[in-house]
Amino acid sequence: xxxxxxxxxIGKRSDGSLVRRPLSxxxxxxxxxxxxxxxxxxxxxxxxxxxxxxxMVWWLxxxxxxxxxxxxxxxxxxxxxxxxxMFGWTLxxxxxxxxxxxxxxxxxxxxxxxxxxxxxxMIVVAATVVMTVISWxxxxxxxx
Numbered sequence: 001x002x003x004x005x006x007x008x009x010i011g012k013r014s015d016g017s018l019v020r021r022p023l024s025x026x027x028x029x030x031x032x033x034x035x036x037x038x039x040x041x042x043x044x045x046x047x048x049x050x051x052x053x054x055x056m057v058w059w060l061x062x063x064x065x066x067x068x069x070x071x072x073x074x075x076x077x078x079x080x081x082x083x084x085x086m087f088g089w090t091l092x093x094x095x096x097x098x099x100x101x102x103x104x105x106x107x108x109x110x111x112x113x114x115x116x117x118x119x120x121x122m123i124v125v126a127a128t129v130v131m132t133v134i135s136w137x138x139x140x141x142x143x144x
Contacts, residue, residue: 038121042099045092052089090135095128 011021030036055077062073076082102120105111111120 034118034121038099038102038124042096042103045096045099048088048092049096052085052092055085055089087132087136091128091132094131094135095124098124098127098131 009021011019013019059073059077062069077086102111102124105120111117
C-alpha cells in the first residue's frame with residue numbers, strides 16, 4: 001500500500017514536470033524577516049521573564065526565611081552570573097513591554113504596512129536598549 005504522504009508532497013511545475021515539495025515549508029524554505037524575528041523574540045522574552053520571575057520568587061522567599069537564606073540569595077544575585085542573569089531579565093522585560101505595545105497597536109489595526117512594521121520593529125529594539133541602559137544606570141547608582 002503506498003504512503004499517503006507521498007501523494008501530498010508531489011506537485012507539478014508550470015511546465016508539467018513533477019517535483020517533490022516539503023509537506024510543510026518551514027525554516028528550509030522561508031528566510032527570516034524582521035516581523036517574524038521580532039514576533040519570535042517576543043515569545044522568547046516571555047519565557048525568559050517566567051524564568052526571571054522564578055528567581056525573583058526564590059529571592060523573596062529567601063528574604064522571608066531568614067538572614068542566612070537571604071545572604072545566600074544576595075550572594076548569588078550579586079555574583080557575575082547573577083548580574084548577567086539580571087541584565088538579561090531587564091532586557092527581556094523591556095523588550096516584551098515594547099513588543100506588547102506594538103502588538104496592541106496591531107490589535108487596533110495600525111502598523112501592518114511593511115515599512116511601518118519594520119520601523120516599529122527598530123523602534124522596539126532601540127527603546128529596549130535605551131531603557132535597559134537607563135534602568136541599569138539608575139539601579140547601579142542606587143546600589144553602589
